[in-house]
Amino acid sequence: MVHTLSEIKRALVPNGILIDLRPILDRWQVEVVSAREIKETGRVQDFPVGLADDEAANQAMAESEASGWFIREQEEFFPFIYSWDTPNELTEWIEEEWQDFIALDEETKRSTRSAWAVADADARVRLKMKMLIARWRKREQS
Amino acid sequence: MTLQKDTEGNEKKYLHTFADFSNKRVLEIGCGEGRWTWQYAHASSLTVGLDTDPDALRVAVIDKPSDLHHKVHFLRAESEHIPFAKETFDIAALAWSL
Numbered sequence: 001m002v003h004t005l006s007e008i009k010r011a012l013v014p015n016g017i018l019i020d021l022r023p024i025l026d027r028w029q030v031e032v033v034s035a036r037e038i039k040e041t042g043r044v045q046d047f048p049v050g051l052a053d054d055e056a057a058n059q060a061m062a063e064s065e066a067s068g069w070f071i072r073e074q075e076e077f078f079p080f081i082y083s084w085d086t087p088n089e090l091t092e093w094i095e096e097e098w099q100d101f102i103a104l105d106e107e108t109k110r111s112t113r114s115a116w117a118v119a120d121a122d123a124r125v126r127l128k129m130k131m132l133i134a135r136w137r138k139r140e141q142s
Numbered sequence: 143m144t145l146q147k148d149t150e151g152n153e154k155k156y157l158h159t160f161a162d163f164s165n166k167r168v169l170e171i172g173c174g175e176g177r178w179t180w181q182y183a184h185a186s187s188l189t190v191g192l193d194t195d196p197d198a199l200r201v202a203v204i205d206k207p208s209d210l211h212h213k214v215h216f217l218r219a220e221s222e223h224i225p226f227a228k229e230t231f232d233i234a235a236l237a238w239s240l
Binding site for chain 2: 003004007008010011012013014016017018019020021022023074076078079080081082083084085089093126131133134135
């Protein structure tokens with residue numbers, strides 16, 4: 001990661017901007033959503049390897065700041081929604097795409113299926129991810 | 143499966159709050175299939191997307207709108223070896239890739 005940041009520093013003009021946008025594990029919320037209501041049905045489980053990846057990325061940015069390469073100007077978190085038609089689609093996606101980082105426990109699967117089954121016909125299942133966006137500026141002399 | 147991403151449009155909103163892409167030369171690292179690229183590339187003067195996944199890059203090239211043909215380019219490259227001279231870009235974007 002530090003090598004990547006070093007290369008970005010080289011490729012940027014002085015005072016150039018680096019935008020860092022990535023999901024942060026935080027036991028993302030599972031919801032069943034219809035036009036009438038939003039019902040939280042549980043949270044995903046975070047795996048240590050995913051948490052370690054987040055920490056490594058944070059550490060790399062901190063090192064680049066300590067090295068005088070970049071200055072952090074602004075940072076915020078915002079929700080990023082993934083939405084599926086059915087609870088099974090949510091489960092399949094997590095098991096196929098994100099199995100190294102997160103999982104759904106049986107209680108959350110059950111409560112999501114139950115909430116979706118009794119919800120209005122337009123109900124969808126969604127995962128509310130926590131996203132980080134940060135703006136860094138390359139130092140003029142670095 | 144009907145998967146929808148960022149149904150509230152927060153990513154694009156925050157992206158444009160955090161950076162002004164107007165007439166800027168932009169390097170996107172980890173561009174994948176270009177989902178993020180299309181959110182700002184129209185404003186840029188030049189956009190280069192890097193990724194190591196050839197299949198994703200193929201999709202990005204196919205999906206590229208015709209009006210962006212002259213100023214959006216995709217390359218297979220690793221972020222540890224960016225194939226451009228120093229001080230080429232005004233903005234670098236790490237898209238879900240640090």
